[in-house]
Amino acid sequence: MQISAKTWNEYITRLSRLNQKAGQLMREYIDAHGIADTDGLVAYAYGLVTKYSEGSAELACQMYEALAEAQGVYVPAAEPAATASYGEVARMVSATKDQNPANLPNGISRLVKRAGADTTLKNAIRDGAEWAWVPHGDTCPFCITLASNGWQKASQKLLKGGHAEHIHANCDCEFAVRFRSDTTVAGYDPDKYYRQYREAGGDINKMRRIDYAANRERINAQKRAAYAARKLSTNEENTATIKVKTSSSRQFVSEQLFQKHYDKHLSEFGEISKGRYLEKANALADAPLSEDIVQLVRSDGSIAKYCYSTNEFVVVTADGNIRTYFKPETKEAYWDEEIDRNK
Numbered sequence: 001m002q003i004s005a006k007t008w009n010e011y012i013t014r015l016s017r018l019n020q021k022a023g024q025l026m027r028e029y030i031d032a033h034g035i036a037d038t039d040g041l042v043a044y045a046y047g048l049v050t051k052y053s054e055g056s057a058e059l060a061c062q063m064y065e066a067l068a069e070a071q072g073v074y075v076p077a078a079e080p081a082a083t084a085s086y087g088e089v090a091r092m093v094s095a096t097k098d099q100n101p102a103n104l105p106n107g108i109s110r111l112v113k114r115a116g117a118d119t120t121l122k123n124a125i126r127d128g129a130e131w132a133w134v135p136h137g138d139t140c141p142f143c144i145t146l147a148s149n150g151w152q153k154a155s156q157k158l159l160k161g162g163h164a165e166h167i168h169a170n171c172d173c174e175f176a177v178r179f180r181s182d183t184t185v186a187g188y189d190p191d192k193y194y195r196q197y198r199e200a201g202g203d204i205n206k207m208r209r210i211d212y213a214a215n216r217e218r219i220n221a222q223k224r225a226a227y228a229a230r231k232l233s234t235n236e237e238n239t240a241t242i243k244v245k246t247s248s249s250r251q252f253v254s255e256q257l258f259q260k261h262y263d264k265h266l267s268e269f270g271e272i273s274k275g276r277y278l279e280k281a282n283a284l285a286d287a288p289l290s291e292d293i294v295q296l297v298r299s300d301g302s303i304a305k306y307c308y309s310t311n312e313f314v315v316v317t318a319d320g321n322i323r324t325y326f327k328p329e330t331k332e333a334y335w336d337e338e339i340d341r342n343k
Contacts, residue, residue, distance in 0.1 A: 001071055003176070005186040011063050012136050015056060015116055016172050022052040022112045023105035035101050038094070046089040048108055053083035053115035060119035064177060068127075073179040075127045081118035084111045100297045100342070110167055117164035120175045124154035129177045131158070134188050136172040143173045148193035151178065250282050253321045265326040281325035284314045294335070298342050306335040313338075 029044050057080035064078040084092075092107045124131050131154050133146040154177070158164060164175070176185050252258035262274050269277060284305055287293050295305040301318030311331050315323040328334030 001180065001183045003067070003070075003183070003185045008134070008176070008185050009136075011059070012172050012174055014059055015113070015174065018052045018055045018059070018116075019109040019113045022048045023109035026108040027105040030101070030104060035097055035104075038097070041097070041104075042086075042090045042093045045093050045104070045108055046084075046086050049089050049111045050083050052112045054080070056112050056116035057081050057083070057119040060116040061123075064120060064123050067177060067183075068179060071179045071183055075123075075179075078119065078123045079126075081115055081122055083115050102296075113171070114163055114167045117167050117175055118159075118162075120177060121154060121158050121164050124175075124177045125156060125158075127179070129154055129179050130181075132176050132178075132185070132188060132190070134174055134176045134185050135193070136174065143171065144193050145197050147173070147188075148190050148197050150190035151181075151184075250285060250316070250320060250322055251278070253317060253323055257323075261324055261326070268327040277325070278322075280312070281314050281322050284312050284325070285316050285322065296339060296342055304338055304342075306338070308332060308335075 025048055026045060029041075033040065035041055061078035061080050065075070068075045089111065092111065093104065096104050096107045121131065123129075130151045132151045133143065133149070135143055135147050176188070178184070252261065258274070258278070262277050266272070266277070269280065272280070284293070284307060287305070287307070289295060292309050293305060293307045295303055297303055298315075302315055302323060304313070304315045306313050311327045312325070313328050313334065314325045317323050330337075
């Protein structure tokens with residue numbers, strides 16, 4: 001039996017709408033109220049996660065039961081997984097608010113998506129079904145690697161802290177289940193995904209670079225559209241929290257580090273002087289956010305910024321000094337990896 005592409009796409013689309021809607025409402029709340037009131041922020045986030053996670057879990061139950069029926073297998077009624085607790089939501093909000101407030105909507109979307117995944121896996125474990133991680137849409141290399149594992153028996157090993165692993169925002173990949181070995185999802189090809197993994201030598205970052213090179217223009221267009229939609233450049237509450245201190249005389253952490261980075265990256269900037277190199281680093285550090293210039297806050301409080309049009313990358317420490325400034329060899333793919341490292 002083959003689960004048709006139409007059936008699977010409709011299911012994924014409905015799940016995705018719930019994830020995206022919850023994230024969108026969180027973004028609108030932050031735009032309207034800011035993030036200063038932590039208690040209010042957590043309460044609203046918890047309400048969103050609960051409401052939309054219940055919808056995600058119910059959809060997963062419906063799909064699970066429909067798949068069992070289509071395969072001629074009787075199973076007890078699927079049970080929806082528990083939604084994230086108030087404490088879980090509070091911890092997510094607190095950590096994200098301190099590190100990178102712009103990622104709060106993604107945190108909400110991830111918890112909503114997790115409820116559907118938990119529902120599918122926990123019922124599959126109960127009934128002894130098999131699972132596969134099925135890519136959908138713009139699939140990241142990490143998900144491709146998981147998908148290459150093929151169909152596997154569901155077990156408690158899939159759960160970490162009682163929840164499905166691998167769940168992240170901005171992802172439409174999903175768990176599929178089967179009760180008979182002749183069942184699969186149309187288009188699911190673990191052998192192809194494994195070849196991609198082997199061709200990259202098992203290096204997920206290399207897979208990212210290959211994927212980016214093949215889809216550069218489309219990926220950039222999507223990223224710019226996303227940044228524009230989120231109004232990162234005009235969100236006063238967020239930028240007030242993570243804005244880099246303006247200082248045209250900002251220095252490197254140490255003179256030794258300054259010399260090391262200048263010598264290492266001089267050729268990238270056309271043989272400019274040390275003074276000009278420092279000026280350019282300061283200019284990017286002070287530049288306002290836009291569709292072209294983006295930033296994130298690292299776990300240590302330092303701030304990384306990247307300019308798409310000039311391929312410049314700078315990191316400023318929490319106390320306002322420059323840690324590094326250069327032009328990444330892999331360009332936009334480097335920034336994508338920076339985001340992944342700081343999720």
